[in-house]
Amino acid sequence: MKLRKRRINAQKAALLSIVMNSIEVALLIGLLLLDVFTDDPQLMHFARPFSTIALVVLIVEGLTSVRDGFIWRKTNQQNEMMADAMDQLDELNIQLRKQRHDFLNHLQVVYSLVDMKENDEAVRYMETVYGEMRRLSAGMKTDKPAVNALLQAKLAQAEDKGVRLQLDVTSPLTDLPVNDWELCRVLGNLIDNGMDAMEGMAQPEMRVELYEDLKSYGLRVTNNGPEIPETNRQRIFNTGFTTKAAGHGLGLSIVKEILEDAGGGILLESDAQRTAFTGWIPKSEQAGSAA
Secondary structure, rough: OHHHHHHHHHHHHHHHHHHHHHHHHHHHHHHHHHHHHHOOOHHHHHHHHHHHHHHHHHHHHHHHHHHHHHHHHHHHHHHHHHHHHHHHHHHHHHHHHHHHHHHHHHHHHHHHHHHHHOOOHHHHHHHHHHHHHHHHHHHOOOOOOOHHHHHHHHHHHHHHHHHEEEEEEEEOOOOOOHHHHHHHHHHHHHHHHHHHHHHOOOOOEEEEEEEEOOEEEEEEEEEEEOOHHHHHHHHOOOOOOOOOOOOOOOOOHHHHHHHHHHOOOEEEEEEEOOOOEEEEEEEOOOOOOOO
């Protein structure tokens, strides 16, 4: 009920704004026409201040609309981040439920092998199951369920693409000063960017690191894809810049924007052996210089 009430109020506010703007535009047009077609000095002297006021009001409202546009863009990005995080959490929940179901089946198989005195086969079976369980739990080392879900989803995506993805998580990210879904957007874009760069390689490898020190939280996404040319490194974080035929050039610019808004930043290093994106977010409100 509350949601419906807010939606109605927002519609009324929008309608009121349209009506008021229409009145102001009509007033301005009328005053300008009066200024053009009348020769009465007294009438002109009376109308000119109103014309000036109406023009100023329209300019102010135009600037306000531009500001509101930027706010809407930011809000829309946050909504997209939250939607992505929720999708990843749903996927993680499905995988955990599957794991719980499979675990009972694995116990039955191991019990049967032991009962049949097939001890060596039971050990080999348990090693395989243990490896699968370690893979699933590799992305669940932080205190942020959305981040854990993202990492798990990227592990599955990497496996489908034949990418050897290693996770090195040494920080629980307990007091992370940004929203979980913002970090998910950062990591998701960096990982996707790396996988795209390695597409078609014989042995693609990627490493994702999450860590912290006394001053900041850090992240590093490394891949063994081709070296990024120096000319592209200068523009790679610019909005709209992309080397992909079907790309829109927003991913890395969003990464840079999120980290810098949090007082941090991101660096790019690339050579013939590896390409690494290193980002940091200061633990305090002051901007850090490096992780």
